[in-house]
Amino acid sequence: MGTPSRDLVVTLNPLKLDDTLSLAAEVMWRLEVPAVPVVDERGLYAGCISIFSLLRRRAPASTKVRSLVDRVPPLETLSDPVAVARAFVKTGYPGLPVVESGKPVGVVSARRLIQAMGLKPRVPAELLMYKLEPLSPDDPVERARKLAGDVGLRLVP
Structure with a gap:
């Protein structure tokens, strides 16, 4: 495989099948990765667990990763x-495991891939937000209703 870019891969120790979901969540939180590879008893790649898996199942923290x-x-x-990007699109998974000789060495997140490819947002943040002037206590209720209706808000600042 060659040496992976340090900017692209987060190196980590994979989880074992008998580790708990609590440990999986802690590793994801500490390393800021959306997924962690899992190994079998021989240390070979067995699969992956993602933040989506944890949220979807809402299993107890003591549940085994397996x-x-x-x-x-x-x-x-x-x-x-580009091939890595295609793998993200094909799997729909938030983080992809990286293996060498069948053993996981780390994980690539879509965010790190975008950064490594030099892609940057082209739309300024101010264009993604509504510019609102707060209402004052003296404003008529009709102004608040109109403002809420114009921008689709339920609450008006």
Whole structure:
């Protein structure tokens, strides 16, 4: 596979099938990754667990990782960022495991891929928000209703 870009891959120790969901959530939180690879008893890639898996199932923290492992094809090469992007689109998974010789070495997130490809948002944040002037206590109720209706708000500042 070659040496993966440090900007692209978060290196981590994979989870084991008998680890708990509490540990999985802690690793995701601490390393700021959306998914963590899981290994079998021999240390070989067995699948992946994602934040979506945790949220969707809402299982108790003591539940074993094995019950939520997803079969996600791992990345074996990172030489072509477009191919990595295609893997994200194909799987719909928020983070893809990176393996070397069948053993997980880290995870790539879509966010890190976008950063590594040098893609930046082209739309300024101010264009994504409504510019509202707060209402004052002296404003008529009709002004508040009109403002809420114009921008589709339920509450008006």
